[in-house]
């Protein structure tokens with residue numbers, strides 16, 4: 076989603092802004108822009124499309140090179156107004172002296188805009204952000220300093236924001252503020268960075284300050300002040316920059332997604348490293364900061380998340396019930412936050428998010444906290460808002476996920492949730508030998524994934540059958556149900572082929588009407604309880620002439636006669652069975668999208684981190 080990169084200090088500004096923006100490209104965007112303060116005026120360049128187009132624009136405009144001082148940059152993912160130069164950020168004040176970049180949504184922008192228009196303001200864009208630039212300008216015109224003008228303007232807005240603001244009249248100053256949208260300050264030796272993501276400045280800063288909601292930072296070349304919206308000074312402790320967040324490399328792969336699919340054995344190995352205790356048949360998850368007695372007092376679990384993380388949550392809920400016998404349910408985060416859900420003091424809410432910044436999951440976390448639940452996070456990005464606000468949880472340690480389509484995060488989330496199920500189970504009825512079995516199953520995951528990846532050539536061939544289709548169904552039951560949902564999501568988001576994930580039994584309650592010879596069905600059919608029922612469902616699909624691609628367990632003698640194509644994955648325990656099946660689905664989606672010539676790492680309309688609701 077939108078990205079912010081700003082800098083104030085003693086280095087040439089524009090190359091640093093461009094470098095920061097390039098590192099944020101993976102988040103998904105449709106236009107970009109920068110502004111620098113130069114000799115009492117602002118120099119602004121914007122363009123639609125990739126950063127390369129912005130670089131061309133800068134070259135054509137001239138006058139940006141060699142400038143040292145202060146500047147802000149932005150990659151925009153359109154919310155209010157279509158992607159064009161007018162709507163790209165930075166947005167300017169009417170006099171062109173104040174520039175604002177903004178992530179998030181100003182919810183009361185329409186009424187603020189109307190009030191400003193009544194006073195004679197003329198707007199040049201369709202964005203909610205321009206309202207903020209005009210409000211700040213009004214305060215500046217009333218004689219307030221830039222930091223105070225920003226403070227006063229922010230008190231008028233409702234909604235979410237991460238913003239960076241500069242004023243041509245105050246070139247030794249940058250103001251940054253956040254509420255509901257991540258914003259960080261990178262403290263370097265030659266200047267200070269402001270960014271929505273640590274990767275934007277990782278090589279230039281050794282320390283990072285994560286701004287809290289309601290913080291307004293005034294950054295000068297030699298000083299940093301942070302205060303709240305109530306104008307109270309606060310101190311925020313800098314943390315070390317995580318070097319793993321460095322500039323992403325494709326490592327010889329054609330796409331980040333393919334690289335990330337192939338690094339999954341290593342990612343899972345990192346997820347489980349040091350966390351399994353084979354002798355005790357349990358897991359050690361220090362980040363939960365919970366004693367056995369506290370774990371044993373959890374009486375029900377709600378898992379909440381969005382998209383792929385939500386599907387991992389379904390598999391997690393099944394494991395919690397199977398091994399820990401704790402009633403567990405998964406709730407889509409946007410539903411949870413608005414539905415006034417029942418949360419009791421013995422409820423544990425598990426918030427699952429790769430980015431740790433997803434707006435709905437964050438809001439669900441806060442709602443659960445307000446209601447007194449024990450909140451545990453399962454995040455990948457270290458120091459992300461959900462992880463920090465939950466205060467306790469388990470990091471995936473999957474390494475940065477750059478491809479917009481989530482891959483290794485899903486596998487590592489399912490792995491972490493299984494380790495949590497094991498730990499919770501061992502505080503209850505799960506015996507040491509049963510726990511040891513589960514430890515062995517989890518330890519086998521890297522190898523299981525490695526062996527599945529060896530099927531890539533076969534999957535590439537099968538992808539050719541799918542690539543020409545317009546619609547497809549993915550079906551599964553039990554632990555294969557979340558695998559079906561995830562497989563369909565992967566296919567639709569990167570290949571733009573319409574795919575529906577359905578419970579295998581649910582298909583005949585309506586969607587079966589759509590089956591025909593040009594509508595393939597991908598059957599998630601690992602040999603787990605309920606398998607024979609899935610075979611029956613496959614028969615139903617064949618009877619409607621749908622070509623069937625099955626993902627089945629090696630040694631399954633029944634499936635070949637029923638399916639047109641079979642991808643065999645290694646056998647494994649039921650609770651981890653979505654893992655090899657999803658790896659096969661990731662490769663299938665990847666190769667379909669590649670055959671169709673789609674931009675796999677940055678699919679249209681999608682953002683890596685969905686920070687608006």
Ligand code: F6R
Nearest residue numbers: 382383384428429430433480481
């Ligand atoms: C799909 C995908 C999304 C995310 C969802 C939640 O490939 O990436 O569905 O899973 O936006 O994101 P996180 O996990 O960052 O909260």
